[in-house]
Amino acid sequence: MSDAVAALQEVAAAPRMRARILVKSGTAGRSGAAYALAAPALILMLMMLLGPLAGVIALSLTDYQLGAPSFSWIGLSNYQEMFADRVFWISLKNTLAYVAIVVPGAVALGLGVALLIQSGAGLRSLYRTVYFLPVMATLIAMAIVWEFMLHPQFGLVNGLLRAAGLQGHSWLQDRGTALYSLCVIGIWQATGFNMVLFLAGLVSIPKHLYDAAEIDGAESAWSRFGLVTWPMLAPVTLFVVAISAIRSFQVFDTVQVLTKGGPSKSSEVLIYTMYTEGFEFFRSGYGAAVTVVFLAFVLSLTLLKSVLGRREVHYA
């Protein structure tokens, strides 16, 4: 009996072995094809991503200006100039303030909306669609709509304030409120995106954990949230915070079209500084130095996110 099994196994193994040898010899012949298939992607990757990434760091060490016949290596002079420039510090401070406002706002609202939607059965997909709409709509077009809504004289916001007996305000023209107005637009746009990520996280929480919590005496919705939802959602939340922060660091569209960084630099942000230096004054070297600072922030956030992302997989 056992002999028969052994014989059968041997018979079964023989073609498999032959197949393996075949595959091996095939593989050698196929590695040429593999390079050919991957080559266009790798060449473009070198040309459009890795090369320019090295290029931006190299450029930041030169005084190159677009159209100039030559350039020279000037070491860290661009950085020295940048760190001595008041505008750079204002720009960095504004960017950090924007991130510090939009991230908690859009994450908390995204989580709140996701929890509300998930807490009942009715109209789920309608709500999801409505809250997601701002993510879809071209931001530049909607920024222009917001600008009109914030119009000091004929805007909806001031109109409603006046109707309520309150004083209107020049939201985008006042240096005390310009950045905060842009934050509101940022939160309005990012909430739906975060909501969808949280909804995916909520759906993946196993139902039996809630049953177990209920047996253990967690009767109110609030205690079930504290006992099950929040701990299970913590990795997703960290992940969403990191993504929101990365996206907020990149704020540009609304600034460029609505405030141009003003009034008096009150809404100047890093990418806008990079844009004006690099593409309006064509000071490529200095613009590259600003980019490197931006890159340092975003890359560290991205690394944080991928570490968290890996842990999330582990939890799931």
Next chain:
Amino acid sequence: MRALGRIHPWSAVRHVLLLAGALVMLIPFIWMLSTASKPQTEIFSSDLHLIPYHFALWDNLKIAFAKADLWRYLLNGLIVTILIFALQVLVALPAAYAFAKLRFLGRDVLFALVVFCILIPPQATAIPVFLLLHKLGVLDSYIALVLPFTISVFGIFLMRQFFKTVPDDLIDAARMDGISEFGIVWRVMLPTAIPAVTAFGIFSVVAHWNDYFWPLIVLNSEHLQTPPLAVAHFRNNEAGTNYGPLMAAAMVIIAPLVIAFLFAQRRFIEGITLTGIK
């Protein structure tokens, strides 16, 4: 009575809160439609009303289309987004197949580079890529709009993950039939990957239809403008004077994607949240 009894108090609170939030989300859209439908005199009045007394949407649209060649800009948007997506697929799919199913020297190192490139934010490479396009003499052209995005490292990563799940037997069978490795990518792998390619396509088209940063940098000519650039241009020319046609133009620019989204929301949400995995 019984019907009332069935409504839980929480359910009512839930709907009230969600509807209030939904209204806030929708206000800019509602106000855009409302303003686009009002004649000039009603827009510049301190009397706040949602429904126009005189319905002027068609007039505003007519003015918008007369002042700006909106058809042309929509066509530019279509050309650019479709070209980008088609080239991304053409470049990424063979590479993804090689990384997923073929063995070659340096594969793991090269794939690690691909993953690293996903981390690079697009603004970071803008200045050197701009200088490169300047050297090549292709600034202010469709090439400048499309070329930098023909490589999607994220697309390679995504499709490679998907191809990993395709059984090897399928590929071996195709080889037995004498199909070349290149042929396998398009005749065997692509058909199995349609859902993943669709999700990636939505992600790509939405991102590039809405992109403002790159077209702003590389374009000068008005006739090449993509929709976001065109609407910003329209606003700069007409600022403070012509809000009706401006809102009508904004409406036209967002319409294609919003309508497509309303028809296939599940797919769109899936596609766009791919950035989450990034």
